[in-house]
Amino acid sequence: MNSSIMKTEYMSAPVTALxxxxxxxxxxxxxxxxxxxVTSTEHLQVHQVLKHANIHGIRTDDGGKDCWNVALFGQKTLQLVQIRHNESAVHRESVLVRPDHHGECEVHDWIWDVCWLLPHQTLGKDVRQLALALGHNTVVLWDAKAKRSIREVHCQEKCILYCAHFIGxxxxxxxxxxxxxxxEVVLWKPFGQEEDQDxxxxxxxxxxxxxxxxxxxxxxxxxxxxxxxxxRSVRLWQVAGPQQQVLDTRKDMGTVGQFELVLEVYGHGSRVWDVQLTQDYIISVGEDAQCIVWNMQGEIVKAFxxxxxxxxxxxxxxxxxxxxATGGGDTxxxxxxxxxxxxxxSEAVGTSSTLDLPLSSxxxxxxxxxxLDHLFLVVTDQGSLYxxxxxxxxxxxxxxxxxxxxxxxxxxxxxxxxxxxxxAGTIKVFFISKPSxxxxxxxxxxxxxxLTWMEQSAETVASPGHLLSCGPEGEVIWWTxxxxxxxxxxxxxxxxxxxxxxxxxxxxxALLSQADSTVVxxxxxxxxxxxxxxxxxxxxQPFQSLLGIHGKTGVTSVQMYRSHVYSTxxxxxxxxxxxxxxxQQLLKNNRVYKGFDWLEKLTFSEGGEVLAMGFHTSNFVVWSLSTNEPLLQVQCGGGHRAWGILPSSCQGALFSYIKARSIQLTKGPSxxxxxxxxxxxxxHGREITCLKFLGWATNNExxxxxxxxxxxxxxxxxxxALKYKPLSELVVLDSIQDHISSVRCLxxxxQHATSGSSQCASSPKLLFSGGGRAQLKCYRVSVSSRCGSGGGRNRKQRSKKDTCTAQNMETNTQQIRHLPKVDVPVKETQGCTSVDRLSDTSASKSDPGNNRRVQEESTDDHCDTTDTEPTTSDVECHIEYLTSHNLVERRKRKKKSGAAQLEEEEEVEMRYMALTAWQGRQGETHAAxxxxxxxxxxxxxxxxxxxDDRDRRMRLFCVSDFHHHCVLSVDHFFTTTPDGTMHTYxxxxxxxGQTAVWNVTPFLSSVYHPTHHDIRVPEMVEASAKVPQILSTGTTESQDGTNASTIDSPVLKMKLNSGFPGKTSKLKMDSPDVLLKNHQSGVNAVSIRRVDSDHYLLASGxxxxxxxxxxxxxxxxxxxEPVIVTMATSSVLSAHAATIxxxxxxxxxxxxxxSVDQRMNMWKCQLILKPTxxxxxSFLHGKFCHIADIAGLECWNDECGQLYIAVCGHGIQILSSTHL
Structure with a gap:
């Protein structure tokens, strides 16, 4: 590879200008x-107008009918373009006169504001001028046609500016x-009387x-x-003098009066970034992700x-x-x-009133x-129903x-x-239209x-009603x-x-599934x-119980939507x-937002919008999961009261509740x-920490x-899902919200070594995720065509040229689209085993292995699948939650003086920094x-x-504390000896600054012994499988599920560390096979590649x-018995200007x-193996990336060998590399 050209295929970053x-x-x-x-919400075009700078400001000027001159600026760069809008076109196409990159202008200081100026006779009417406000309180008069500075004026107050705004x-x-x-805000006129030093x-x-x-x-x-x-404040100033006095910029300030403070408001929880004025409103946005509309009296009209x-x-x-319009850091x-x-x-708070119910004393x-949709029913203390x-x-x-x-x-x-x-145990049932x-x-x-009316999976008007009543001793009766x-x-x-x-x-x-008459x-x-x-x-008795899956405070609703069961x-x-x-098999676990701890129910609309109803502190809240905002908020005092809601009445949303023995009615927006x-x-709402390629998916076209x-x-x-043709578009197929802290690595x-390509997204992949609070989770992910895979067999194959031709960002349209979070069509699995807290209440408590047998038998049952409604994407994602692992620390404390010590378990404040995964014993079916x-x-x-994919258990079996410092990066590779034995490193x-290479093959052998053909994951115990697994550091793993059987492995007994007598210990790696001290400080990334049968190339940054x-x-x-030796080294000490x-x-x-210096560098490695x-x-090529704080790098190839490169940080950028 002699040279390379990298170009951007897709980019999503914070929106910094509108x-x-x-x-x-x-x-x-x-x-x-x-x-x-904005009328059709259609994304029309996208053009890269600046080379290396981000757009921080857009200033428009009328250039005629449906024509605008636009000044775009960011950092020290200025670019001028013209937009023509053809309203008579069928598709309302907007034609952008693409700018010439050679015409991009750069000044010597940061540009804070740009103003289009009217022609002035002193410079000629044909000269189009702009005024530029620079970062050190300087104004430049700019010739737009000649692209040069006409005059530069400095203010007497020479200081750094945080903002600037032109008036006039x-x-x-x-x-x-x-x-x-x-x-402070400094006002001065560039055209004013100049003193010494201009x-x-x-x-x-x-x-x-x-x-x-x-x-x-x-x-x-x-x-x-x-x-x-x-x-955090917004202040309004008015020119002193008569009411509605305006600033006459043609006169001296002292003649027309000074600005005086008329209003000071606080409403944002953090810093306020921007503010705009209209005739009646003040609109402000800030660091708290709020857009607040104020009136001129300082009152909040709406908070978006x-x-x-x-x-x-x-x-x-x-x-x-x-x-x-608002643009956020979430792109x-x-x-x-x-x-x-x-x-x-408020946008979501309605007006409340008291309903006078005529009651006796x-x-x-x-x-x-x-x-129904128009009635509220009330039962009084004396047994009257109104x-x-x-x-x-x-x-x-x-x-x-x-x-x-x-x-x-x-x-x-x-x-x-x-x-x-x-x-007294009496039940009465009647229609509200005929109570007699x-x-x-x-x-x-x-x-x-x-009393509970059961939700039905296929309810119609003619369907019979199903009522469940619960009495003493947990007796539940099903009434039809x-x-x-x-x-x-x-x-x-x-x-x-x-x-x-x-x-x-x-x-x-309760919920009734009509398909198999299962009651949940x-x-x-x-x-x-x-x-x-x-x-x-x-x-x-229940044939399955998920004990305490919603904590100890209760399940509030269970319902079915598109063949899936949802509980709140x-x-x-x-x-x-x-x-x-x-x-039930648990697929996903989600929260609405932090603090929303009392969730009552979900509602699903035909258009795919999902609403969550519940109580946040003392407020009743209706929250849109689709748009991530509140639609209704009512100060009612909390959820411990009788209430009802009519979401779509003719008067809007009506919420009624009982408070202090009175009936309150709140009318809000629909x-x-x-x-x-x-x-x-x-x-994403914050920085993207990791990106991993799962494979390619092909739609029906x-x-x-x-x-x-x-x-x-x-x-x-x-x-x-990112599709390149005909338009670049990023679609969020689904989201996983299981982690309680940040997700650092993937x-x-x-999953299986099938005959198909591993880069096919339809073949299942195991996705492991790690992050804060010592959480490690595992999911099964596959992606397929929405209409099934059979339609692809008869499709015409595209030509290789059509498949492999890259699309430039300058001619592509790109956008992000979300699918409803909760609408996840799930792939049919071979076995639907229970989730973590499953307990078979019909099993005998005296038989500890019964749960295990039930779980093994469940693998013969198949999930019930129902055709789901079409989604807005032509591919669909299948996510299946498999298992999770947490580390907890065991501590001893004395409850009372002289009392026996009690052991407590606390979560370990540890974060997983990097992960690497591989399938066991590739080529051997007993370890697949x-x-x-x-x-x-x-x-x-x-x-x-x-x-272990058979019992869905994840266990920690080996540790090493060799580094004694935070471990930042990890990778793996395989070697094969002449006799065909595979070794894992x-x-x-x-x-x-040290990089260690470990031969972990002996430790893996303790998990699957070659003489066993049906081996379960060992519990690593010497006496009883019920003993907690204790790490040599005083930590133990905490994981729900049944215990797997142990094996009598001589390798296992030989490798066990006996640091904790009488308790379970993990295998411990003492020292690495190879230790490299190449870096002065942290090793953030490592990568290894096999060169030939005996040589490997290891790179680290x-x-x-x-x-x-x-x-x-x-x-x-x-x-x-292979041995790893170092043959040669090479380095570039200043490969980047910042951390790699x-x-x-x-x-x-x-x-x-x-690197965080926003550069992607390509290096040529000249490798000579013989005779020495x-x-x-050597440096080959460099590319500036527009993603700040780059945290990860991922590469993949398409079917034609085209290389795609993705970087993530404050956004995501995907590039393609064309090798020449």
């Missing part, structure tokens, strides 16, 4: 200018409002802020000036929330369209509508529920029964069927503890209701269930139980399950079909999609179910894990900015490196 041009929105993302049509439109009238580092005196200083000024905005019609500051993570970086306001762009009235109101409301019609605002008495006085349960089905339960035709019977000796009888309603007892014992033993929610119940203990109707008089609870989580023959305008969806997994500091993992391992993971840990340990790099390359050779010290964060060996002569081994490095 501007409206008619009904177009211009967005600056890195060096690229994006064009959106012509050079003689121009005033600069500059926000200085001294927490400096202009200051006209006015605006002081008062307690922090630096980040934004200044002036509204000419009203003469108002607004400032935003580091002190929707961006993920921290900071909204850009803001634009269209007075014509009454729209606000998303959102549109918000300005309110019609300046009356203070001493009576008060006890229970409340919503009915209905409130929201359309007529009238109360009516439905019935009165003293049996239901003092205590009454009220449950209403979606069909308008009402069930009531009493203290009721069914009533005494069921229990004690009170009715709960029928209509159309002579009596009007008939109720039949269908089955009896028995809840497992718990302190709070009653039902809270949630109880007050936080558990989920699965039942099937059985013949006989004895109550049916008071632990703030909603979980997704696949209903299988043996019960929450159904209330979709926001999202021009570009978010990728034959288009190729690159499937990748990304992890982030925002605790999420995204599975994304590792991918093909084993997968190994080597983990670099922040506590100085190198840990080896083994995952692990490479680790730490903050001490570190904090010392150096690239180190070592040639390793495999030699035989004794027969079939990524290294990848492309081939035997090419190495890629990335030599290695020489």
């Amino acid at each position: 501007a409206f041009a008619g009904d177009l929105l211009l967005a600056g993302e890195g060096p690229c200018l994006h064009l959106y049509d 439109s012509s050079w003689p009238d121009l005033v600069l409002a500059a926000g200085t580092v001294f927490r 400096c202009v005196s200051v006209l006015q200083r605006i002081t008062g802020h307690q922090g630096v000024i980040f934004s200044v905005c002036y509204h000419p019609p009203t003469g108002r000036l607004c400032t935003a500051s580091d002190d 929330r929707g961006h993920r993570g921290n900071s909204i970086w850009s803001l634009a306001v269209s007075k014509q369209l009454q729209l606000v 998303s762009i959102r549109l918000w509508r300005l309110p019609d009235s300046a009356t203070p109101q 001493g009576d008060f409301p006890r229970s409340l529920a919503s009915c 209905s409130y019609n929201t359309a007529t605002c009238q109360w009516s008495l439905v019935l009165q029964d003293p049996v239901y006085s003092s205590y009454s349960l009220l449950e209403v089905s979606t069909q308008g069927m009402v069930a009531m339960g009493s203290l 035709a009721c069914w009533e019977t005494a069921v229990y000796d004690g009170k009715v503890l709960s 209701t029928y209509t159309g009888t002579e009596a009007g309603i008939a109720v039949q007892k269908t089955a009896t269930f028995q809840l497992p014992y718990s302190r709070q033993r009653w039902l809270t929610c 119940c949630g109880d007050r203990r936080g558990s989920l139980h699965c039942y099937r109707k059985q013949e006989g008089g004895q109550p049916t 609870g008071r632990d703030g989580h909603y979980r997704q399950f696949q209903l299988c023959g043996t019960g 929450i159904s079909g209330n979709k926001r305008l999202i021009l570009k969806d978010s990728l 034959g288009a190729q999609h690159a499937i990748c997994a990304t992890s982030s500091e925002d605790t999420t993992i995204n599975i994304v 590792a991918v391992c093909p 179910h084993l997968y190994f993971v080597a983990a670099a840990c922040s506590d100085g340990f190198l840990r080896l894990f083994v995952y 692990v490479i680790s790099g730490a903050t001490d 570190g904090d010392d900015n150096s690239l180190q390359v070592t040639v390793l050779a495999v030699q035989e010290d004794t027969p079939n 964060t990524g290294v990848h060996i492309v081939d035997n002569c090419t190495i890629l490196t990335t 081994t030599q290695c020489h490095l």
